[in-house]
Amino acid sequence: MEKLKALSGEHQLASYEDACQSFEWTQAEALFSWDLTGNVNTAYEAIDRHAEGELATKLALLYFDGEREERYTYEDMKRESNRAGNVLKSVGVEKGDRVFIFMPRSPELYFILLGTLKLGAIVGPLFEAFMEQAVHDRLLDSEAKVIVTTEALLPRIPVDQLPHLETILIVGDEVKEAGKIIDYRKLAGDASTDLDITWVDREDGMILHYTSGSTGKPKGVLHVHNAMVQHLMTGKWVLDLQPDDIYWCTADPGWVTGTSYGIFAPFLNGATNVIVGGRFNPEFWYSVIERFGVTVWYSAPTAFRMLMGAGEEAFEKYDLSSLRHILSVGEPLNPEVIRWGNESFGLRIHDTWWMTETGAMMICNYPTMDIKPGSMGKAIPGCEAAILDDRGQPLPPHRMGNLALKTPWPSMMRKIWKNDAKYESYFWGDWYVSGDSAYMDEDGYFWFQGRVDDVIMTAGERVGPFEVESRLVEHPAVAEAGVIGKPDPVRGEIIKAFIALRKGYEPSDELKAEIQKFVKEGLAAHAAPREIEFKDKLPKTRSGKIMRRVLKAWELNLETGDLSTMED
Numbered sequence: 001m002e003k004l005k006a007l008s009g010e011h012q013l014a015s016y017e018d019a020c021q022s023f024e025w026t027q028a029e030a031l032f033s034w035d036l037t038g039n040v041n042t043a044y045e046a047i048d049r050h051a052e053g054e055l056a057t058k059l060a061l062l063y064f065d066g067e068r069e070e071r072y073t074y075e076d077m078k079r080e081s082n083r084a085g086n087v088l089k090s091v092g093v094e095k096g097d098r099v100f101i102f103m104p105r106s107p108e109l110y111f112i113l114l115g116t117l118k119l120g121a122i123v124g125p126l127f128e129a130f131m132e133q134a135v136h137d138r139l140l141d142s143e144a145k146v147i148v149t150t151e152a153l154l155p156r157i158p159v160d161q162l163p164h165l166e167t168i169l170i171v172g173d174e175v176k177e178a179g180k181i182i183d184y185r186k187l188a189g190d191a192s193t194d195l196d197i198t199w200v201d202r203e204d205g206m207i208l209h210y211t212s213g214s215t216g217k218p219k220g221v222l223h224v225h226n227a228m229v230q231h232l233m234t235g236k237w238v239l240d241l242q243p244d245d246i247y248w249c250t251a252d253p254g255w256v257t258g259t260s261y262g263i264f265a266p267f268l269n270g271a272t273n274v275i276v277g278g279r280f281n282p283e284f285w286y287s288v289i290e291r292f293g294v295t296v297w298y299s300a301p302t303a304f305r306m307l308m309g310a311g312e313e314a315f316e317k318y319d320l321s322s323l324r325h326i327l328s329v330g331e332p333l334n335p336e337v338i339r340w341g342n343e344s345f346g347l348r349i350h351d352t353w354w355m356t357e358t359g360a361m362m363i364c365n366y367p368t369m370d371i372k373p374g375s376m377g378k379a380i381p382g383c384e385a386a387i388l389d390d391r392g393q394p395l396p397p398h399r400m401g402n403l404a405l406k407t408p409w410p411s412m413m414r415k416i417w418k419n420d421a422k423y424e425s426y427f428w429g430d431w432y433v434s435g436d437s438a439y440m441d442e443d444g445y446f447w448f449q450g451r452v453d454d455v456i457m458t459a460g461e462r463v464g465p466f467e468v469e470s471r472l473v474e475h476p477a478v479a480e481a482g483v484i485g486k487p488d489p490v491r492g493e494i495i496k497a498f499i500a501l502r503k504g505y506e507p508s509d510e511l512k513a514e515i516q517k518f519v520k521e522g523l524a525a526h527a528a529p530r531e532i533e534f535k536d537k538l539p540k541t542r543s544g545k546i547m548r549r550v551l552k553a554w555e556l557n558l559e560t561g562d563l564s565t566m567e568d
């Protein structure tokens with residue numbers, strides 16, 4: 001390990017151990033302007049506060065998509081998010097309304113997201129890759145009032161089936177207005193750059209991220225403005241953001257990482273934040289680090305593995321010496337990725353663990369802590385993590401069990417949209433139970449073991465098997481479908497579907513391809529099964545549930561375990 005560069009300079013978290021002893025969340029409050037004014041709004045704290053202070057002319061956002069480069073200071077960000085807020089206001093957006101954003105990454109997306117928050121409305125960011133069904137489920141469940149999108153994505157919005165949707169704002173150059181469709185840029189061009197921010201309560205809704213569980217449709221995880229407390233502090237402690245840093249989080253805002261750490265943590269900390277448009281491509285990514293001199297880089301194992309796969313040749317073309325701190329989230333950080341990081345950058349990749357539901361980082365590796373490669377690290381100051389047995393009792397070190405967090409913490413989800421029962425099901429007494437299994441070692445480091453449920457993690461995306469199965473059975477040839485995650489060296493897991501065909505259909509490669517296309521077009525490319533296997537019959541419980549555990553055992557040549565609940 002002597003090859004590793006020392007993480008230079010003073011760190012924001014001087015001593016992890018000291019902070020754990022003495023830190024209380026109330027200490028963080030003095031860092032916000034609302035501590036003095038009583039006026040709360042995350043967008044104000046993230047942007048306007050800096051624009052009105054010493055950081056006014058500091059670069060806030062650097063955008064590059066391979067062709068177009070744009071740069072915005074904090075002052076610019078304030079003006080542009082005000083403008084976006086005024087556009088939304090002019091179409092009737094009010095506090096508490098749900099506004100969805102469904103467009104490729106661009107500076108405008110960020111202005112619109114911040115502008116939504118400035119009105120006290122709740123923002124719902126969607127992946128650009130979502131197809132009609134996925135868009136429909138999210139807009140319907142949340143009763144979205146407005147969606148901001150592009151002409152190209154418009155056909156994926158089933159307007160007739162969304163009774164609450166009042167306005168579709170299209171961001172484009174030549175927009176044909178009709179019915180609910182309005183030209184965003186025309187309004188933005190005329191909009192004022194002054195806006196009276198709507199002050200909210202710290203417990204008011206801010207952002208709604210839909211995420212997948214093992215059953216049912218994706219669920220809407222609601223976060224409130226108070227989450228900013230944890231975004232700010234983890235940005236300091238874990239990202240270690242310093243005044244001169246150029247920070248790049250590679251995640252899309254459709255994923256919680258792309259908002260909590262692609263927007264809130266960096267801007268709350270007054271950092272210079274890099275945003276990249278366009279598709280993943282190893283050389284392009286390296287070129288971004290070189291172009292902007294990125295110093296702190298937050299990405300995911302899948303991306304690291306793809307960069308690894310692109311080989312040294314791609315790597316050596318670029319000057320990547322600006323990097324000083326690299327972090328990872330979303331999946332287990334494999335030893336070979338850590339090794340690659342050490343050898344390529346002379347830096348150890350720091351793993352972080354958290355979930356859509358936790359809203360912010362919970363278990364992490366800190367610059368000032370000894371890292372045990374392969375461990376997710378330790379709970380952040382002010383939070384407590386433990387391993388519980390199935391009755392909710394804490395287990396001693398080295399015993400595998402349910403990874404749980406002591407409630408509450410500032411960024412904890414406050415609601416599953418219109419599903420209180422689901423929300424309650426996460427909590428065992430004072431504990432939030434994550435659905436991950438893990439163990440803790442004698443030094444308090446946590447080691448990830450797997451998901452307790454059937455949720456699939458493919459290329460960093462969380463996919464619920466049920467959602468894919470539901471789509472599959474809509475295909476005329478499919479009688480039954482069971483979907484599992486199959487271990488894959490690059491993607492972590494890939495989606496594999498077992499399918500029983502309806503009478504009159506025969507297995508064939510053409511049919512496989514057609515079914516894959518059907519899922520891709522209905523849900524999203526990342527949700528389509530990369531492998532399909534046809535079976536005469538699928539293993540089911542007596543109550544009719546597909547037994548994914550048995551499918552998985554078949555796939556991996558494991559013992560099938562207890563089959564008492566399986567139908568004959």
Ligand code: 6R9
Pocket residue numbers: 211256257328329330331332333351352353354355356357376434435436448450451457461462
């Ligand atoms: C932020 C985010 C959450 C699930 C989580 C776990 C997996 C996340 C991880 C990790 C191993 C890590 N996960 N970080 N597994 N090591 N460092 O990823 O949110 O999309 O909701 O996924 O991701 O299984 O329960 P989300």
